[in-house]
Amino acid sequence: MDVLIPIITMSALGFLFSLGLVFAYKKLRVQEDPRVLLVMEILPQVNCGACGYSGCRTFAEAIVKGDAPANGCPVGGEEVAHQLVKTLGLEAVEVIKKVARVHCRGTTSAAKESGLYRGIFTCYASHLVGGQKQCSYGCLGFGDCVEVCPFDAIYMGEEGLPLVREDKCTGCGKCVDACPRNIIELHNIKQNILIFCRSLDRGPTARKACKNACIACGICVRACPEAIVLENNLAKIVHYKKIPQDKIPDIEKCPTKAIGLIHKEKKKQEDDR
Amino acid sequence: MMPNNLFILQSSPHFKDKDSVPKIMYAVIISLMPAVLASLYFFRFKALFLYLACVITALITEALFLLLRKKSLDSLSDGSAIITGLLLAMTLPPSLPVEHAVIGAVMAIAIGKQVFGGLGQNIFNPALVGRAFLQTAFPVAMTTWIPPITQKINTATFATPLGNLKFQDAVAQGTLSPLKDLFFGNIGGCLGETSALALLVGACYLFYKRAIDWRIPVGIICSLMVFTGMFWLINPNKYASPLFHVLAGGLIIGAFFMATDMVTSPVTPLGTTIYALGIGVLVGTIRLFGGFPEGVMYSILLMNTAVPLLNQFTRPRILGERRKK
Amino acid sequence: MSLSSRMVIVLTSVGLISGALLSTVGILTKERIALNKQLEIENAIITVVQGTHTSEKLYEEKDLVVYGSKDENNQLIGFAVYASGTGFQDKIILMYGTNPSFTKIYRLTILEQKETPGLGAKITDKDAFLQFWENKDSSKPLTLRKPAARSPEELSPFEVNTITGATISSESVLNTVRLSLEKLMSLKKEGKLGNEE
Amino acid sequence: MKTKTFPRGIHPPEYKDITANKPIEVMPPPEKVFIPLHQHFGKPAQPLVKKGDAVCVGQKIGEGQGLFSASVHSSISGKVLSVEDYFHPLGMPILTVSIENDGEDRPLQEIEKTEEPLSLSPKELCNKVKDAGIVGLGGAAFPTAVKLSPPKDKPVDMIIINGCECEPFLTADYRLMLEFTDDILMGAELARIATGAKRIIVGIEDNKKDAYALFQEKSAGKSIDVQLLKTKYPQGAEKNLIYALLRREVPRGGLPFDVGVIVQNVGTVKAIWDAVHKGKPLYERVITVSGPGIKDPKNLLVRIGTPFQEVIDFCGGIEDGTNILLMGGPMMGLSQWNPEAPVIKGTSGILALKTPVSFKEYECIGCSRCVEHCPMGLVPTRLAKHVKYNHLKGAEEWGILDCVECGSCQYTCPAKIYLVQWIRLGKNIIISNKRKKSA
């Protein structure tokens, strides 16, 4: 008897429980996103809450919606993260690698200060009072872009300008959004010519404010009229592909070096480091 | 234009009041001085050593954390660490071994303040965290009292007025300390809490410097008096009078100097009022029904935990806002 | 096989196997655990009523169990009383031995407590607390000595000591003993403790 | 006399005695003026002149675009030097017409004077105001014509004439009230007619008792209330002024229309009278040039477009040790780095101050002074923290968009936190995010 009663009890419990589950499975099921179920399959189902969501289901829903990162489940660890990525195809296929590039060379030595800035040390905040440089288009130098970069791909150089580590940059565009002066843009990594200025000021004013400003002299336009134009006192590359490589030396005659080859810039960065 | 001649660029407003954080902090320190002097008078060198140990340790701990977090050591001069050290020492029994006081001061600054990010960010009153730590770590040492020098008795152990009330049934026995002694400080107890007079003198200075919110001490004292008064009216032979409760133990120092800590009290007027009333009621509850004779420290810490919620749910009405009913 | 029936079968069989395993373990350990419990009580009885040879449960209710202790000659030498009361944190369960007329307490031991370590928990400590409970005269209600005495000699036979800083724990032990003694007296009058005398 | 006021607020030192007793001086027109085409709240004006054109005083050189805009007029006679981006006191380069003075001060030929301005219809009045390019002269530069034509479903019964001038240093409005009392009262009457309101209330702070007495005397027998207000900052802020005078609360995110009120600055109503009665567009205004950094502080009538430098030179120049130059008052004014910036319609004063160059910013210690003083009932420290730690949603829940940036919180903050800048930052980000979302 001592042996039988527990066996019977346990079997009965198991039986009842499974009946309950079958019932629940059949009658109480609610329609839901099949992807959520797929994710649920992969997740550990511990419902421990370690992910910060209220259980695996909500976490799964968040992943499917794209609110939660695939590696957000500390219990599952890397295995689960990889499976999730595989299942949901979260990794977007990159066709052309794009990287962030900074359109300003208003270094601390080149760009003139306007006043003594006193206040919150972020670009956006200083932008609100006009910025502490005379050029009202250039980099403010407080590194909002550095702050937001999730990949540690942008850092503040010694010259007070942000520099991009193009190998680390994923082209997510966070820095582009963060810059209140819109001087960061995403470019095809292969494009090797860049205009390092955004100033729409007239030549003399721009020149007064920053030694490296585009003064709209038109030398580059003359070198390559089909690819470069002047617009609002600023040179603009309209058709990058139409720049023949042999014209580059002519373009580089720019008196303020506001347009030039990116690799030279990169080499300078490495020297900086 | 010469670069050194540049105008300042800043966001409005361009006017600022003269008051500053260090000024407020030093006002608090000055206001504590009467009570410190009173305790030096009552407990002599024991008090001096404890004050020195706590303040110096607090400063050193603060400095270590600042170095660790690679922050400027300038913050040491804002006076907040000195206040923590002083307040902690003032809540310790005079006979406490100095090494215990040192541990308390380390804990007060470390887990009471710096782990939250330093000045202004802590949830709990650092001095009280230090004291609560000591109370729990060294319960015996923290509840052993010596009589003040002015009471020329020589017993190894000695009870505080509240201890008498709790464990000796002092009301029925008629051995309750006279209110006069409570007022001047001629009783056993923590260093800084004994002399109500000295504390009140300091508090007046704080009011003058507008460094504390009047709602907090008033709220605490009123709610405690109402709470204990109710029981006193029901049975004056069992319960002590409300005035006794206000003057005894750490209530005055708690209400004027601890609960009013700006960092750990609510910022909204309504929240502040609820906070103060809550402390008073909790003090009464713990003193009358709890296991400890004194409940000021626990009450303030408990209400500290509720401060974020109070702030959250007592947002003032914005001009023009129509609240849903 | 349908999914539903598979679910039922798998879970039932898992339950079955687990039941079988558990019953085996249960049976194997049952005696041993019971023995442990019994040993604990017996040890306690021997501690509080020294010279006990045999003991038997005379009375049992919630929070109060009385054991009669007999020596080798089957003479009743006292009662071991198992009692519990509320301490500072939680229940304190204790046992003490009395003489057959309940006028003397031989010894006290604490079986279970969750008092503050280093403070209230000293009630389990012989030097700090238990030694002050040896051979007390319980013909009058016992009282608590405050502030604490340093040695048992300082105390009168009707006094027990407090632990410095843990008045409440000390008090609750005393109260538990007092209350259970009162209860025992009335039980005895009703003759519910056997008729040995 | 019982004085009215609003809850909370601050009382900074006034410094008004520096210029309070100095009558308004007329500054001669400068050699060159730089008139930005965007001096108001709303869309910039479209240029009507080009390089080389000759213009006269009061000639329209920029046409307001759409509803929320204002026209711009030349303030001198002469030749247009250029129409291009130029430095603007708000910090951004703005399309600006620069004109060289020919010294003739030639007025426009066909000035439309109206002999009986009080008989005009609301519509006509509004058109005249619009034509004259009048904007609110208190500082926000909201196009007045828009204000004078409230939406049909929100009838206006009350016009408040704002004579508070609660900012320290500034006395331009005070002098206007003393010297042009009649013009102001007539202008107010025109505004009342234009909006169909029933009554006019003039609010004057009790540090300007003589102006109050003068208004009382002149308004006797008219349907005008003159009300004395307790001196407090920011009494001149619309919502607070309305509450102080009428105990009406403008709903969150709403405008004074919503409670049937329109608030006009004394300078603005005087400009309305000038425009309608004398046919004079808004090309000059009264400003206060003051502060410890100005050698000879004055109240001046200045042509729009005059560079700050010339105004300051006219007042004796700048003292050594001046390190901050402001357009507007010290509480809400904008700091300037370039003294070449021109006076615009919204310029209520030019201040040169000497402030300590640096001070330490502390962490918030929760003293709750900002809460005690916020005239809007906000919790500024909380707002600033939400912005600092990037919890913009929380900032919105706590009412960041209700902030009027009056600066009371930062003034009282013992930790010297840049509360207003944080809040302004948060507001900017939130608003631009909203725009992105709706776009």
Next chain:
Amino acid sequence: MELVALFISAILINNFVLHYFLGICPFLGVSKKIDSAFSMGLAVTFVMTITAVITWVINHWILLPNNLEYLQIVSFILVIASLVQLVEMFIRKVSPPLYQAMGIYLPLITTNCAIMGLALLAALKNYSFVETVVFGVGSGIGFTLAIILMAGIREQLDLSDVPEPLKGAGIALIVAGIMALAFLGFSGMIK
């Protein structure tokens, strides 16, 4: 009177989180926002009450009469798990708003040691039926109190400069420690 004492004790003195360390995982995990903490607290209180009832019935009607104490663990956990799952599905079907407010926290509760701890403690302490229910409700409220206070504090900590290594669990545990210290003030209140 005893029941009142038990109730207060369960909320304040022998608080599940701060004294028994039960339910730490959700206490740390779901205390980031006040709203969700409140919902979680509600859900826990609800499940605790039901669990208290059901496990008492199982323990006293099935296990103890048959001398099957050793099946407590298995049967309690099975019952709790199935119960929670059924309740969750039921609420989900019947009342979606309630599900959003409370139901989504239900699965989290299955493996919440607070629930299992409640069943085991009630069995260990030999509570009567009424006592068990009071204990369950009180413990649930105690858990809710602790988690809401914690959530308030953590929302505030989001707005402060907590040292990097302590962010998240580290500071939460230290706060819990100080909360436990403060709650010690209530000890000895029930005699």
Next chain:
Amino acid sequence: MPPRSIGEEFTKGLWHENPIFRQLLGMCPTLAVTNAVINGIAMGLATTFVLIFSSIVVSSIKKLIPNQVRIASYIVVIATFVTMADRFLAAFFPLISKDLGPYVPLIVVNCIILGRQEAFSSKNSVGRSFIDALGMSAGFILALLILSSIREILGAGTFLGHQVLGSWFEPWVIMILPPGAFITLGILIALTFVIEHKIKQRR
């Protein structure tokens, strides 16, 4: 991701995926029973027993179990082993069993165990699951040992019941009480973060 070597499978539980310090799982027993080293060890061993055996069982029957009753079956398996451990302790180590109180039965809801079954054993071979369970348990015991050593030494001046600090030392009672447990664990987690950060930087 290349499959881990056996060694890595074991060591990941010690540090990189340490259940207490890194994954913050199974906090309840960690905090509750670490007031003395002996309790910590006992708890660790009991958990190890349950974890290893349930891992083996789960990984060997994983194919038989339909998905819908997966959790339920695992729970039964785990609960069975927990009961065994509990009974064993009660029978042979009654004092420790009493000290641990309800926390041994509570192993059944320890997230580490169910978590490993779900995340690992239900997807891997018996051998791998065994190694994984061994590593995880080692990590768990390690954490318990560190925590309980600190608490016992500071809180009682003893280690495994032996006096290690001199009589000059007055024990910090708080370390044995709940606040001490929370605070110590909080600080330890912060420390592991710092160490992990240092390791990452060095790479």
